[in-house]
Amino acid sequence: MSAAAAPVPRILVISPNWIGDAVMAQPLLRLLRAARPDTPIDVLAPPSVAPVWRQMAEVDEVLQTPFRHGALQLRERWRYARLLRARGYAAAYVLPNTLKYALIPWLAGIATRVGYKGESRYGLINRMHHDDVPPRPMVAFYAALAGAPGPLGAAPPRPALAATPAQIGAACAAAGVDAGRPLLVFAPGAEFGAAKRWPAAHFAALARRALLADPRCQVALLGSPKDHEVCAEVAAAAGGPAAVHNLAGRTSLAEAIALIAKADAVVANDSGLLHIASALNRPVVALYGPTDPDHAPPFSDRAAAISLRLDCAPCRQRECPLDHQDCMRRIDPAMVWQRLCALLA
Incomplete structure (x- = not known):
């Protein structure tokens, strides 16, 4: 009997807390999907923002955060991270700049954790990008996370949603x-x-x-x-x-x-x-x-x-x-x- 096939590694994107920012992050997912067309992409988002991600063709599943706004809730984050660990994520893209969101993929043992330095998140983020001065437009800011740290090469695609x-x-x-x-x-x-x-x-x-x-x-x-x-x-x-x-x-x-x-x-x-x-x-x-x-x-x-x-x-x-x-x-x-x-x- 042949061995069971290994599960396909997944990508986790941790959503910003603002609706507009979530929309402007969509080109990042388009770039990730183009680079790895067979890799499922899940999004972890607050309930208030989750419906936006559900209108994006690149998203396989939307997971809703169970956390209260503004609270650290370290024990709750640790418990949730255990659930994420079982889903087999190979990489996480942490779009909020806060420490508490960077904790989640680190606690979940996700090997590649991508994001901006934010609140001095050394160690929690291990593929770290740095803000430009002056800051880039928001679409380019998020899209840059798809590649290696440094300037974004070509202009990113524009955000795209659809309704049936x-x-x-x-x-x-x-x-x-x-x-x-x-x-x-x-x-x-x-x-x-x-x-x-x-x-x-x-x-x-x-x-x-x-x-x-x-x-x-x-x-x-x-x-x-x-x-x-x-x-x-x-x-x-x-x-x-x-x-x-x-x-x-x-x-x-x-x-x-x-x-x-x-x-x-x-x-x-x-x-x-x-x-x-x-x-x-x-x-x-x-x-x-x-x-x-x-x-x-x-x-x-x-x-x-x-x-x-x-x-x-x-x-x-x-x-x-x-x-x-x-x-x-x-x-x-x-x-x-x-x-x-x-x-x-």
Whole structure:
């Protein structure tokens, strides 16, 4: 009797905690799959980010982290590492820069542990990369981990997600969106902080222009439960629920991805939903204030990145340190409408 075949070694990718970062890490997986097409790739991700990875063709299985946010939970990490050890991983790519995430593959005995130095993770990371100064754009930052430490050679592929017609149809039905009519998606929220948010009154003015230009148009506001209040403000100022669907907090992330895949165009702050729209290759108007559009730009075939590039920007602060938020407030709705019309044309 012949000996049983040895299990195929697997690759583990430990996800960032932010939705946008997970999207921008997808080209890393494309490079890993191209280099080792027969090697399964699993992703360990927080529950809030896991649905993004499930829309990536390169991912074989998504494992959800059982850990509380911010807690070390050393005993729990050791127990979870024992489960990972049994799955037979040959390499782990640790995308968060924290010490606690680097502990997991080390405790699991995974031989090759790839990542950035982060919190002085010497020993825990044994194929260590170092941040560039100035920092690389996020896609290139993650994609560089696919090779040896040092500069990235060729430009990386752009992020790419996909949603099936069945997913899109089910999401439209659940949200009350007419799949046969034009759909604009607005994302007025931003998880990082209020400084990144274009004013609700500006989103409302843009919605009114869109509905006046095409009465068949639908406007859907997407976001987390934390964004429901600001989205309600937008909907009320735009003409009420008959004109605008406030879906913030009413969809799962998977449903939001499917609705964005249906959208004729998306207008969003620099947020996770912006990067999802870009990876789905939807026409995107991206609004940047305290963040740098060159660091995490949209990658759609049709995209407009709007930044006033004021002297005080990018400050990268959660709240405006000068208490005026001019970098977002002074982006005029008429300017955004002009860019949106150009994309739709």
